[in-house]
Amino acid sequence: MGTRPDTGGMRRAHTVEQVRAAEGELMARLPEGALMQRAAHGLAAAVADLLGEVYGARVRLLVGPGDNGGDALWAGALLARRGAGVEAVLLSEKAHAEGLAALRAAGGRVVDSGGARPDVVVDGILGIGGRPGLRENAVAALADVAGVPVVAVDVPSGVEVDTGRVDGPHVRAHLTVTFGTHKLAHLVDPAAEACGALHLVDIGLDLPEAALEALQPADAGALLPVPGPFDHKYTRGVVGVRAGSEQYPGAAVLCTSGAGTGLAGMVRYVGSAADQVRAVHPEVVVGAGRVQAWVVGSGGSEGAAEALAEAAADGVPLVVDADAIAHVRSLEPDADVLITPHAGELAALLDVDRAEVEADQLGYARRAAADLGVTVLLKGRHTLCAAPDGRVRVTTTGTPWLGTAGAGDVLAGLCGALRAAGLSSYDAGSLGSWLHGAAAQLASDGGPLVAARVADAVPPVVRGLLRSTLS
């Protein structure tokens, strides 16, 4: 049976090709039109929820040429039968014939764009068959209803469904109601941001392995390294931090804060900010020694290349952040590496513009991971964790308040602790990012925060996960 709606297990996203194949298989076993009926009922229910009161509400359908428009028309018919005033603006010479007949039979009308302001707009312009961008008449029809909440059918029309790119005009939705499974554009920015809230309607698809995953609390809980009865600090893992510089001693403090949230057994520090680190974190052991993973580069300045070479000489897994990222090509090809760039740092590493990376986050994260043979944690609103073998996870925890100086230093330390505790680079990066985002939400509580508070909030987030995992 298909991916379940938004609660519970791992959130998964599939490509258009995977979705079409699963839909084809299921359609062959069902009466004609049955899948569209499932989709339309789920869509109508979500629009009704948004409206609160259906009777007397004004609903505007923007209808394109394909089955996406068909979903909108059938859902419009259901709403019209419940007493809504439903108008359809047909944006193409073609429109789904049965859907249109059903809408008319239910009392819905076809209108030109313009007219009285509706209470809600249903975007049935383009779905998974859409090419990026919108025609002029669609752009004009959207302008006519500017400010009205939009419910996107399957995807906000105009976005590129398999990449999350938005290269032309597109819909900005309040809510996106999708069917069977999430598509990549629902989770990958910048398209994900245009989706608004997501609602998944189960239409019974049987789906293959996902193209993209987003950890949910139960998944995060299951990945946590939890000490057993006979564990001690060394078996739990020692994480080493080589961060900070004369210019940026605070980065060393913040990075050791992330490393020292209790998920590894011990934190070592090597670098010029030892006094500052010791003053804030008396439990940190200063000086070189055996570690299970090194975190290198946060606030490292010009010393980052040397710090990276020294850490790499130990032959243990590396988490490479900030100034050290530029030197990652100097590492042995078989080194086990997680890099933690923001878009600007990945752009510099790949010698492209930052805007290009921001426009194609999934493409660049995947390519960098494959080409460099490292795991890439591309930080942003929805951080991506791409493994060299092609797997990708996306982080949906977090808050824009996390865009604050030093937050990345905390994240690097946290990922290093998880790596030292024995998680793979892929799990350490994706779980570290998930915990970092969840901790930021807890610390922010809807308001501003500073990076140190994010680290402070990691233990309560972990405690909450463990409680719900055990209950």
Ligand SMILES: NC(=O)C1=CN([C@@H]2O[C@H](COP(=O)(O)OP(=O)(O)OC[C@H]3O[C@@H](n4cnc5c(N)ncnc54)[C@H](OP(=O)(O)O)[C@@H]3O)[C@@H](O)[C@H]2O)[C@@H](O)CC1
């Ligand atoms: N399959 C199923 O079982 C189920 C599917 N369901 C629903 O069907 C949706 C997919 O429907 P679909 O395949 O008909 O494609 P859809 O996105 O509606 O439009 C394609 C049309 O648009 C045109 N076109 C493309 N780009 C354009 C542009 N930029 N500007 C203007 N026009 C453009 C394109 O033209 P062409 O490429 O042929 O030139 C073609 O005519 C899916 O998202 C879901 O909502 C659900 O009911 C559940 C069951």
Ligand SMILES: Nc1ncnc2c1ncn2[C@@H]1O[C@H](COP(=O)(O)OP(=O)(O)O)[C@@H](O)[C@H]1O
């Ligand atoms: N708008 C946003 N929404 C959610 N998270 C964000 C946003 N902007 C930045 N972040 C997160 O904040 C952190 C910033 O890290 P980074 O850019 O390295 O900052 P610094 O170098 O100052 O430590 C990253 O984890 C990133 O994912």
Ligand SMILES: [K+]
């Ligand atoms: K749509």
